[in-house]
Amino acid sequence: MFFLSKLLGQQVKDSRSQTVGTLDDIVVTIKRKYPSATKLVVKSGRQKMLLPWQLVRNFEESQTMLRLPAGELKAVEPEDGEIFLAGDILDKQIVDTEGHKLIRVNDLQLARANGSLRVVGVDISGGAIMRRLGLSRLAERLSRRVEPHLLDWKTVEPVSGGDTSGMKLQVTHDKLALLHPADIADIANELSPEDRVAVVEALEAEIAADTVEEMHPNFQATLLNDMDEKKAATILSNMDPDDAADLLADLPEEKAAALLSSMRMKEARDVKQLLSYEEDTAGGIMTTEFVSVPPGMTAGQAIGRLRELEPDAETIYYIYVVDDDGHLAGVISLRDLLLARRDQKVEEFMEHHLISIHADAKLEEVAQVVAKYNLLALPIIDEENILRGIVTVDDAIDIILPLTWKKRLPKIFG
Numbered sequence: 001m002f003f004l005s006k007l008l009g010q011q012v013k014d015s016r017s018q019t020v021g022t023l024d025d026i027v028v029t030i031k032r033k034y035p036s037a038t039k040l041v042v043k044s045g046r047q048k049m050l051l052p053w054q055l056v057r058n059f060e061e062s063q064t065m066l067r068l069p070a071g072e073l074k075a076v077e078p079e080d081g082e083i084f085l086a087g088d089i090l091d092k093q094i095v096d097t098e099g100h101k102l103i104r105v106n107d108l109q110l111a112r113a114n115g116s117l118r119v120v121g122v123d124i125s126g127g128a129i130m131r132r133l134g135l136s137r138l139a140e141r142l143s144r145r146v147e148p149h150l151l152d153w154k155t156v157e158p159v160s161g162g163d164t165s166g167m168k169l170q171v172t173h174d175k176l177a178l179l180h181p182a183d184i185a186d187i188a189n190e191l192s193p194e195d196r197v198a199v200v201e202a203l204e205a206e207i208a209a210d211t212v213e214e215m216h217p218n219f220q221a222t223l224l225n226d227m228d229e230k231k232a233a234t235i236l237s238n239m240d241p242d243d244a245a246d247l248l249a250d251l252p253e254e255k256a257a258a259l260l261s262s263m264r265m266k267e268a269r270d271v272k273q274l275l276s277y278e279e280d281t282a283g284g285i286m287t288t289e290f291v292s293v294p295p296g297m298t299a300g301q302a303i304g305r306l307r308e309l310e311p312d313a314e315t316i317y318y319i320y321v322v323d324d325d326g327h328l329a330g331v332i333s334l335r336d337l338l339l340a341r342r343d344q345k346v347e348e349f350m351e352h353h354l355i356s357i358h359a360d361a362k363l364e365e366v367a368q369v370v371a372k373y374n375l376l377a378l379p380i381i382d383e384e385n386i387l388r389g390i391v392t393v394d395d396a397i398d399i400i401l402p403l404t405w406k407k408r409l410p411k412i413f414g
Helices: 085-089 126-132 136-142 181-189 193-202 205-214 217-226 229-238 241-249 253-262 265-275 299-312 334-339 363-372 393-400
Strands: 011-013 019-029 036-044 047-052 056-059 063-066 082-084 093-096 101-104 107-113 116-123 150-152 169-171 318-322 328-333 377-381 387-392
Touching (some): 019 116, 181 193, 181 205, 193 205, 217 229, 217 241, 229 253, 229 265, 241 253, 241 265, 253 265, 299 334, 318 334, 318 377, 318 387, 328 334, 328 377, 387 393
Parallel strands (some): 011 063, 093 169
Antiparallel strands (some): 011 019, 036 047, 036 116, 056 063, 093 101, 107 116, 318 328, 377 387
16 A cells, blocks of 8 residues: 555656656546556656656655656656546545535555556545655654544545546545444534534434544534534434433533424433433433343343344343333343243343442442443442443443543444
């Protein structure tokens, strides 16, 4: 893999190893899904020469070797459907089809393919700018966010038209939805508030909900506050209840109440329950999305219930056993469930002595219990031992890690 910024300025030598000039640009044809190199621009002093890519004998990050001696090189002209990567693409904005500005192309990633060189990715990271300035090492000392942030080239495409001087790349809403929500969130974080709303509103509800969950906390509440109320309520209904509750807690009381009243009934009920707990308690960070079964249910029936509820459950590694009144009676692991006979009742193989914590417990206590007993999820009960929710280990980790570390952790559940 190569980055365009590191190729520009490299030595270009002829077949006799004599320096012809430096690489000034690479020309590609955009007729392919991943544009392939067709020409290279070699600069010598103030003169620039466009040479066919077929003259390249060897191409490395350190230098380019040509097949002919300098005296036999003949310049060519660009053809229709060709663009200059540095001149036409680098530093341009990626925009959506409705003209909302998204983000700047800071670098391009290229790869060898069948003897050619192809554009495979767009680097939108701030680290790319440091790389272009030759300050990668300094950036690594100052910040850890120097890794490339790549968008697959196939998710963007140049705007058609003969005039490339104003060329932009576009991400259609369809293609935007192909990106991971974390990538969409990173793009949205860079937008103006108006454009951020427009982009998120254009996404399907589930993708929009995942995107909002991945966005910087500073933008989440403002985004929901500025959005169409019905659309915002739909997004909240598709978010994890604990995340939706956190977001509503950051909104003005009147606005939060309006959104709650517009949410789907079940999701609104779960969120209201979570909002009743203090933010710095176990109840304030728990989720109500867990799987529970009655003690008299058979293993086969429990597996059926798991299949029924799994899409909404935060985790399926633990299945909690509750009586008819919701009292926590035990827990079974997914492994125990799969190994049990299908006709064996849950109460016969459930773990009776399980670890739980009260909804009013402080966050530090939650983190300590999860860490001490190596739990993937911790059941949260009220004063009557009724199961109210669970705190998953990733939420427990959030308690003790700073925000910059949290964003780097993979999602364990969901």
